[in-house]
Amino acid sequence: MEEKARMKKVIITVAVIAVLGVGGYFGFDRFVQMRARNDVETVFASLRQKGAQASYKDVAFTLSGRRLTVTGIEITGPAAGQQVKLERLDAQEVTSPSGGTVQAKSVELTGLSVAVTDPLAAQTKVTYSAPQVSLVGYSGPDRMPAVPPGSKATQALRDGLVLFGAVRIDSVSIPKLSGDVTPPPAQGDKPAAAPSSFTYEALTASGIGEGRIAELKVGKMLVSTTTVIEATTVPVVVDVADLRASGIDTGPIRMLTDAEPKASSPLPIYEKISTGAYRLRHKETNLFSAGSLSAQRVAINPEKLSIERLQQLSALAQQPPSDDPKQVVAIVERTLPVIDGFAVGQISVNDIALAEKDAAVKIAAMNMKGFVDGRLETLEVLGLTSQLPGEKPSTVKRAAILGLSLKSILEQSAAMASKDDKNELIALNASAAVLKSFSGFELEGLEAPYDANGKMVSIEKMSLSWGDFTGLLPTRVAFRLDKVSGPISAEDGEPFSYLAAAGMDRTSISSVLNLSYDANARSLALAPASLELEKAFSAKIEARLENVPKDVFDAAPQDVMNNPTAILAKLQNVTAGALSVTVTDLGLANLMLKQQAELAGVEPEDLRSELISGIQMGTQDAATVNPDAAAVGEAIAAFVKAPGTITVTLTPKRPLPVASLLSLDDPFDALAAFKMTATAGPRP
Structure with a gap:
């Protein structure tokens, strides 16, 4: 019991x-x-x-x-x-909120839609929608974090960026994200902008924390809108595959929303962006396509690039086109600090194809390198091919613009627009603006059709650069041209007619020119200028002007136009320096001798002897004015007898004003002012 x-x-x-x-x-x-x-x-x-x-x-x-x-x-x-x-x-x-933070191993969002106003374009609505969003490894605040005071115009953007900076997420996956951009309706004579829609597929992001994203991937992106082609509004689509971005930092963008943005230098917002195939198409026709695009180190300077400035520029850009100078100046004034606020290490676009009405254009690569402070270090095009119907293709191995200054172009545009008088002074300013807008260009491997018979012209290499400006003018110019080749005929005149008569149907020309001004020495040097005609001759000149005043370079455009006499007066004391001329025979001398002998019905050597006798007689006359002429005549005679290389040097005996030299009518009087030397020898 x-x-x-x-x-x-x-x-x-x-x-x-x-x-x-x-x-x-x-x-x-x-x-x-x-x-x-x-x-x-x-x-x-x-x-x-x-x-x-x-x-x-x-x-x-x-x-x-x-x-x-x-x-x-x-x-x-x-x-x-x-x-x-x-x-x-x-x-x-x-997890339960602890220390102001809540965590979750995974988060699934279903039926997400977001509507915002574009922070840069007033009254432009942007909507996003995603049927499914998956987050892994989430950690964030258990309530909205405090947002420090900032720009009132961008409060919503600022709130979102502060919240994003407080969140950590291992990865995000969005199978499909779509949206629409709806601009404001037309107002008066201001037309409405075209609406657009976009779709992202297979979007993933990883390594999110402290306002940064380690990597972002989009499998495919589509943007649809309309544009005007030949006065007709047509639909166009941008189609991008395999979009990737790494090293994303929203911190500099958040700084843009500060009441007084500050930054000592451009801060990167992307370390790298790349895509696969890119197409801009109308229906099934590609207007533009590229095999891939990439950008390295995209940065902004929040101090120079404020949201308010971007909003003001966006508002001006939406106004109807106008010839009003005030509008042009206003746009430039808003654009200049915006340009200064951007910096890009490099942008590359590969395998480009353009659909032109009468031509097919292909480009192997286009590279933009080193954009900072409104200046692009290099803009180069590689592997350009263009072909018109019924013609051979034109090709360029490489073309580049150096030191392209968008800032300078805009500044000069504003200056031109603000002028009331449309006269030669404006043209002079415009010319100076072109020189200051970039520092040179390079060309390599050009081939293009010359005529309907299929003959081609080519340039192996060409370069032109300038810089070190003083006032309007550069004090340094360098030009180089290597092997410009093309067809020749007897109708082209001397010396090409001699080459054509010898059976040549093509030749090439090469040239070099280096010009520099030394402000301390007050000298302008041509060192050297040279020209070479293949299988004909080469010539090189070195010269110098002394006592050249810096004021000539400093002269303002209005001084040049309004008081040219004063500018010329400053040149009165410029003196001639040493002059050296070197000529090397590459075959032309004997060709000329042979053909002239045939025309005269004599033997070439008999004609050579006659020429030498004529030189010796002329030398005797010149020697009465300048004894140095005898040595020069001997060198010329030796060159005619055995064509090789001859160098003639003229050195002023005393300071010789160029103005006085140019006023002399008798060339013998001019020669009397110089000490002359000459040497002749075999071709090097």
């Missing part, structure tokens, strides 16, 4: 514990549900405190797996056009 009584107590105790345990579980579950609702409500309350309308339909929490579900979320921002809707939020393994 006692044993049965003992067992009965045990059974009753177990039953009581079981009942209490079950009841306790459901009670705790209800407690957790209430706690979850309170936590969610705290987040939404913090949104309401910032002026937003924030609501949700239901909150559920499952203790198993610590799964939080919130449905029917709607948030409308305090500013017009800001709204977020979310059908369902599911978070797995959610």
Whole structure:
């Protein structure tokens, strides 16, 4: 009996514990549900405190797996056009808020839609929608973080960037993200901009934290809009594959929203951006296509590039085109600091194809290197091919513009637009602006059709550069031309007629010119200028002018136009320096001798002897004025006898003003002012 009584107590105790345990579980579950609702409500309350309308339909929490579900979320921002809707939020393994932070192993967002106003274009609406968004490894604040005061014009953007900077996410996956951009309607004579839509497929992001994204990938991107082609509005589509970005930093963008943005230098927002195939097409016709695009180190300087400036520029750009100089000046004034605010290490576009009406254009690569402070270090095109119907293709191996200054172009455009008088002074300013807008260009491997018979012209290499400006003019110019080749004929005149008569149907020309001014020495040097005609001759000149005043280079355009006499007066004291001329025969001398002998009906050597005699007689006359002429005549005669190389040097005997030299009518009087030397020898 006692044993049965003992067992009965045990059974009753177990039953009581079981009942209490079950009841306790459901009670705790209800407690957790209430706690979850309170936590969610705290987040939404913090949104309401910032002026937003924030609501949700239901909150559920499952203790198993610590799964939080919130449905029917709607948030409308305090500013017009800001709204977020979310059908369902599911978070797995959610932690209770601790230290102001909540974590979840994974978060699934279903039926997400976002509507915002473009921060750079007033009244332009942008909407985004994503059926599914997956987050892994989420950690973020349990309520809206405090946002330091900033620019009121970008408060919504600032709030979002501050919140993004407080979030950490291992990875994000969005199978499809689509959206629309709706510009404001037409107002008066201001036409409405074209609406557009976009779609991103297979979007993933990883390594999100402290406002940075380690890597972003988009499998495919489509942008649809309309444009005007030959006065007809047609639909166009931009199609991009395999978009990738790494080293993304939103910190500099957040700095743009500061009340007074500050930065000592450009700060990178992208370390690298790249794409696969890129197409701009109308229906099935490609207007532009590229095999790939890439950009290295895209940076901004928040101090120079403010949101307010971008908004002002956007508003001006949306105005109808006008010839009003005030509008041009206003646009330039807004654009200059914006240009200064951008910096890019390099942009490359590969395998480019352009659809032109009467030509097919292909480019192997286009590279833009070193854009900073409004100047592009190099803009180069590689492997250009262009072909007109019925003609051979024109090709360029490489073409490059050096030191292209967008800032200088804009500054000069504003200066020209602000002038009331359209006269020669404007043209002079424009010419100077062109020189200062870039520092040179290079060309390599050009081949192009010369005539309908299929003959070609080519340039092996060409370069022209200038710089070190003083006033209007550069004090350094360097030009080089290597092997410009093309067909020749007897109709081209001397010396080409001699080459053509010898059976040549092509030749090439090469040239070099280096000109520099030394302000300290007050000298202008041509060192050297040279010209070479293949299988004919080469010539090199070195010369110098002394006592050249720097004021000539400093002269303002209005001084040149209004008082040219004063400029010429400054040149009166310029003196001639040494002059050296070197000529090397490459075959032309004997060709000329042979052909002239045939015309005269004599033997070439008889004609050579006659020429030498004539030189010797002329030298005797010149020697009466300048004894040095005898040595020069001997060198010329030796060159005619055995064509090779001859060098003649003229050195002023005393300071010789160029103006006085040019005023002399008799060339012998001019020669008398110089010491002359000459040497002749074999071709090097």
